[in-house]
Amino acid sequence: xxxxxxxxxxxxxxxxxxxxxxxxxxxxxxxxxxxxxxxxxxxxxxxxxxxxxxxxxxxxxxxxxxxxxxxxxxxxxxxxxxxxxxxxxxxxxxxxxxxxxxxxxxxxxxxxxxxxxxxxxxxxxxxxxxxxxxxxxxxxxxxxxxxxxxxxxxxxxxxxxxxxxxxxxxxxxxxxxxxxxxxxxxxxxxxxxxxxxxxxxxxxxxxxxxxxxxxxxxxxxxxxxxxxxxxxxxxxxxxxxxxxxxxxxxxxxxxxxxxxxxxxxxxxxxxxxxxxxxxxxxxxxxxxxxxxxxxxxxxxxxxxxxxxxxxxxxxxxxxxxxxxxxxxxxxxxxxxxxxxxxxxxxxxxxxxxxxxxxxxxxxxxxxxxxxxxxxxxxxxxxxxxxxxxxxxxxxxxxxxxxxxxxxxxxxxxxxxxxxxxxxxxxxxxxxxxxxxxxxxxxxxxxxxxxxxxxxxxxxxxxx
Amino acid sequence: xxxxxxxxxxxxxxxxxxxxxxxxxxxxxxxxxxxxxxxxxxxxxxxxxxxxxxxxxxxxxxxxxxxxxxxxxxxxxxxxxxxxxxxxxxxxxxxxxxxxxxxxxxxxxxxxxxxxxxxxxxxxxxxxxxxxxxxxxxxxxxxxxxxxxxxxxxxxxxxxxxxxxxxxxxxxxxxxxxxxxxxxxxxxxxxxxxxxxxxxxxxxxxxxxxxxxxxxxxxxxxxxxxxxxxxxxxxxxxxxxxxxxxxxxxxxxxxxxxxxxxxxxxxxxxxxxxxxxxxxxxxxxxxxxxxxxxxxxxxxxxxxxxxxxxxxxxxxxxxxxxxxxxxxxxxxxxxxxxxxxxxxxxxxxxxxxxxxxxxxxxxxxxxxxxxxxxxxxxxxxxxxxxxxxxxxxxxxxxxxxxxxxxxxxxxxxxxxxxxxxxxxxxxxxxxxxxxxxxxxxxxxxxxxxxxxxxxxxxxxxxx
Numbered sequence: 033x034x035x036x037x038x039x040x041x042x043x044x045x046x047x048x049x050x051x052x053x054x055x056x057x058x059x060x061x062x063x064x065x066x067x068x069x070x071x072x073x074x075x076x077x078x079x080x081x082x083x084x085x086x087x088x089x090x091x092x093x094x095x096x097x098x099x100x101x102x103x104x105x106x107x108x109x110x111x112x113x114x115x116x117x118x119x120x121x122x123x124x125x126x127x128x129x130x131x132x133x134x135x136x137x138x139x140x141x142x143x144x145x146x147x148x149x150x151x152x153x154x155x156x157x158x159x160x161x162x163x164x165x166x167x168x169x170x171x172x173x174x175x176x177x178x179x180x181x182x183x184x185x186x187x188x189x190x191x192x193x194x195x196x197x198x199x200x201x202x203x204x205x206x207x208x209x210x211x212x213x214x215x216x217x218x219x220x221x222x223x224x225x226x227x228x229x230x231x232x233x234x235x236x237x238x239x240x241x242x243x244x245x246x247x248x249x250x251x252x253x254x255x256x257x258x259x260x261x262x263x264x265x266x267x268x269x270x271x272x273x274x275x276x277x278x279x280x281x282x283x284x285x286x287x288x289x290x291x292x293x294x295x296x297x298x299x300x301x302x303x304x305x306x307x308x309x310x311x312x313x314x315x316x317x318x319x320x321x322x323x324x325x326x327x328x329x330x331x332x333x334x335x336x337x338x339x340x341x342x343x344x345x346x347x348x349x350x351x352x353x354x355x356x357x358x359x360x361x362x363x364x365x366x367x368x369x370x371x372x373x374x375x376x377x378x379x380x381x382x383x384x385x386x387x388x389x390x391x392x393x394x395x396x397x398x399x400x401x402x403x404x405x406x407x408x409x410x411x412x413x414x415x416x417x418x419x420x421x422x423x424x425x426x427x428x429x430x431x432x433x434x435x436x437x438x439x440x441x442x443x444x445x446x447x448x449x450x451x452x453x454x455x456x457x458x459x460x461x462x463x464x465x466x467x468x469x470x471x472x473x474x475x476x477x478x479x480x481x482x483x484x485x486x487x488x489x490x491x492x493x494x495x
Numbered sequence: 496x497x498x499x500x501x502x503x504x505x506x507x508x509x510x511x512x513x514x515x516x517x518x519x520x521x522x523x524x525x526x527x528x529x530x531x532x533x534x535x536x537x538x539x540x541x542x543x544x545x546x547x548x549x550x551x552x553x554x555x556x557x558x559x560x561x562x563x564x565x566x567x568x569x570x571x572x573x574x575x576x577x578x579x580x581x582x583x584x585x586x587x588x589x590x591x592x593x594x595x596x597x598x599x600x601x602x603x604x605x606x607x608x609x610x611x612x613x614x615x616x617x618x619x620x621x622x623x624x625x626x627x628x629x630x631x632x633x634x635x636x637x638x639x640x641x642x643x644x645x646x647x648x649x650x651x652x653x654x655x656x657x658x659x660x661x662x663x664x665x666x667x668x669x670x671x672x673x674x675x676x677x678x679x680x681x682x683x684x685x686x687x688x689x690x691x692x693x694x695x696x697x698x699x700x701x702x703x704x705x706x707x708x709x710x711x712x713x714x715x716x717x718x719x720x721x722x723x724x725x726x727x728x729x730x731x732x733x734x735x736x737x738x739x740x741x742x743x744x745x746x747x748x749x750x751x752x753x754x755x756x757x758x759x760x761x762x763x764x765x766x767x768x769x770x771x772x773x774x775x776x777x778x779x780x781x782x783x784x785x786x787x788x789x790x791x792x793x794x795x796x797x798x799x800x801x802x803x804x805x806x807x808x809x810x811x812x813x814x815x816x817x818x819x820x821x822x823x824x825x826x827x828x829x830x831x832x833x834x835x836x837x838x839x840x841x842x843x844x845x846x847x848x849x850x851x852x853x854x855x856x857x858x859x860x861x862x863x864x865x866x867x868x869x870x871x872x873x874x875x876x877x878x879x880x881x882x883x884x885x886x887x888x889x890x891x892x893x894x895x896x897x898x899x900x901x902x903x904x905x906x907x908x909x910x911x912x913x914x915x916x917x918x919x920x921x922x923x924x925x926x927x928x929x930x931x932x933x934x935x936x937x938x939x940x941x942x943x944x945x946x947x948x949x950x951x952x953x954x955x956x957x958x
Contacts, residue, residue, distance in 0.1 A: 218913035227690030319781035450681035
């Protein structure tokens with residue numbers, strides 16, 4: 033083993049001022065937006081500016097068996113990029129160039145550190161977009177979106193990250209550079225390592241470049257529907273009815289009463305009707321108006337009070353309420369944001385389970401859902417306990433309640449995590465979902481890519 | 496090593512009459528639709544009727560180190576399922592049940608042996624479809640589509656197999672059963688082994704069940720455009736112009752003069768204009784008519800003689816010409832059907848390369864292309880050489896020409912195989928595309944899943 037001081041000296045030799053050991057940088061690298069922070073501070077933050085920088089860091093790390101945690105903008109919600117004692121935080125945030133845009137081939141080649149919204153602003157000027165739109169799109173990087181396999185509001189209609197990446201340039205644990213995937217829209221030469229890397233949370237390699245599959249901006253109107261229901265179960269039944277009716281909104285978001293109350297308070301709006309839940313639905317494309325009318329009919333038949341607008345600004349205002357959920361939760365205390373997904377028909381039952389857990393644990397669990405794809409974000413809000421340190425430790429009782437939530441989702445045919453990833457926060461439940469055989473096989477893949485275990489150790493797989 | 500006789504006895508003990516050693520079955524298992532056949536005949540064909548049957552075969556194979564080649568309907572085009580001397584042909588063709596259809600969750604659970612068209616006929620009754628539509632859909636199985644990562648005519652708009660599978664049940668080399676993936680439309684718990692298995696051509700496991708992502712049948716009109724161009728390059732330029740104009744047909748097929756001539760002869764139609772090439776384009780959905788008009792304008796501006804029909808039967812008649820390509824080639828001699836793909840903007844250059852190879856080798860290479868996604872099928876037609884046996888050996892000169900084709904595709908940013916797979920026929924070029932490091936890593940994955948090497952040995956990776 034090389035000493036930490038030797039590793040630091042080697043990094044400084046190779047990377048000069050891009051090695052940052054300022055207390056502010058080290059402290060920031062411990063945390064993401066999950067509220068969780070790694071114990072201890074990393075050895076250094078390296079602000080990589082090039083593929084060669086990333087390779088240099090990995091070579092030093094591999095030789096010295098020093099853990100490396102790749103970071104983008106630090107907006108993760110599962111602790112996947114949190115960097116702790118003895119580890120190198122490898123930031124690719126400064127690698128933020130758009131290297132190529134090809135409208136004729138509907139692709140773009142980008143570096144991983146570019147912010148999702150910045151990329152989309154540049155693409156919009158050419159009539160193009162990259163569809164993945166996590167709620168964090170204004171602050172999260174494309175590389176982070178890829179590392180977590182992010183979803184978003186539009187993905188029931190326009191797909192998730194996995195549907196929108198053609199090829200990846202990846203630096204392996206030992207510093208070698210691989211080009212995975214294709215520039216073509218079809219390609220079956222060998223195993224699909226591009227998909228394997230997407231959502232691998234920095235445990236298999238470091239994404240240093242991405243060839244993205246673009247779409248044309250959708251022409252035509254955008255219609256927005258706001259529908260209020262007496263309670264969250266009624267809203268969930270209504271959203272399932274939309275899917276079952278064969279209608280495809282571009283966005284269908286559900287907010288329960290506690291979520292609405294918190295956001296209305298944050299935005300200084302009139303308080304919402306007590307107990308009421310809301311669906312916010314958008315349609316787009318050539319059939320936007322007809323689709324909106326048909327969806328409005330389904331929602332009314334399901335008991336909703338429905339308003340339709342064809343005004344884009346009013347539509348954006350309605351969606352702002354949904355997009356303000358995360359900041360609203362931050363005003364309430366420390367929050368554990370969960371991310372279960374269930375088949376769409378099971379949404380009402382999943383809300384029943386959440387209500388049961390609220391009663392059993394004496395909790396309020398404000399919940400929003402991407403109802404169009406069955407992905408729920410229950411928010412466990414708690415006071416940091418007296419004993420908890422800066423790592424934002426979640427009280428055991430909250431974990432017990434979250435464990436019940438996970439088991440309920442699995443019982444309903446669902447998953448622990450629809451779009452946030454496993455990170456550190458869900459790793460102890462992963463084997464429950466995968467089964468021991470698959471869990472062991474996945475660990476085998478991890479060992480194959482990273483035989484010395486330097487890439488984000490302790491994440492995804494519980495030690 | 497257990498003797499072949501012992502293995503056969505164990506199979507008969509476990510599987511009784513489902514073990515087939517009739518000469519006809521053994522002979523059929525040697526070949527697929529590529530024209531290539533494995534040397535020698537397999538030990539036996541096992542007609543698995545259940546997951547337990549597949550597990551029993553794998554356990555016996557694993558214990559005795561006997562190779563197993565999984566087969567569906569034998570319609571592959573790369574020799575991937577060809578079963579040779581000393582190997583077990585494991586047919587899952589009889590496992591053809593639809594286990595579940597959930598219109599509300601837009602999913603179906605099926606066994607692997609069901610024919611694509613049979614599944615879609617059953618789904619259509621509920622207003623649903625599974626989008627992948629390889630040209631072989633009337634004769635190929637869903638399991639085979641998954642094993643090759645098949646594409647088809649509609650995939651520029653509606654995606655390939657990888658976009659249409661949520662979860663897989665897979666029997667590993669040692670007989671254990673794994674459940675990969677999710678019933679939910681989103682899910683990022685651990686590595687995406689579902690995508691890894693798709694297109695793995697029987698080398699990582701045996702797919703015994705699939706949870707498919709369905710779509711609603713697209714309402715509205717279907718418009719079909721037939722556009723004739725003076726030569727194939729003009730047709731390719733025109734198809735690239737359609738993509739570059741931001742228009743999205745559901746189908747855009749290109750046929751060169753030699754292809755048209757062969758199909759017209761097969762179908763006893765009037766001979767086509769000498770040298771002329773054709774684009775057959777379809778649009779669907781709410782904007783079908785407007786899209787068709789816009790595409791027709793682009794094609795006319797590119798020099799095409801354009802006819803548009805809104806009649807579905809006439810549209811099907813036009814597409815029948817395209818779908819008759821494979822039988823038409825079979826009338827010409829033995830055919831090596833290639834499957835390169837390039838970025839869509841590179842289609843004209845790729846046709847230039849094909850013309851250059853035709854001149855250099857004194858060949859005619861009838862070529863069709865899924866022009867909407869840049870996937871070309873050049874057909875190398877040859878007389879079986881005097882020396883070639885029943886394995887349909889391709890003459891060296893043809894392989895030399897194919898090698899030039901592959902290198903040209905790679906130079907243009909393309910791939911060896913867009914949708915047919917590597918099988919035996921393209922394995923010697925795979926490392927050229929992947930690079931040695933990635934090729935070795937992929938072999939490592941193969942060894943992890945199949946440490947004793949019993950699953951389809953010699954396929955995908957050259958020995």
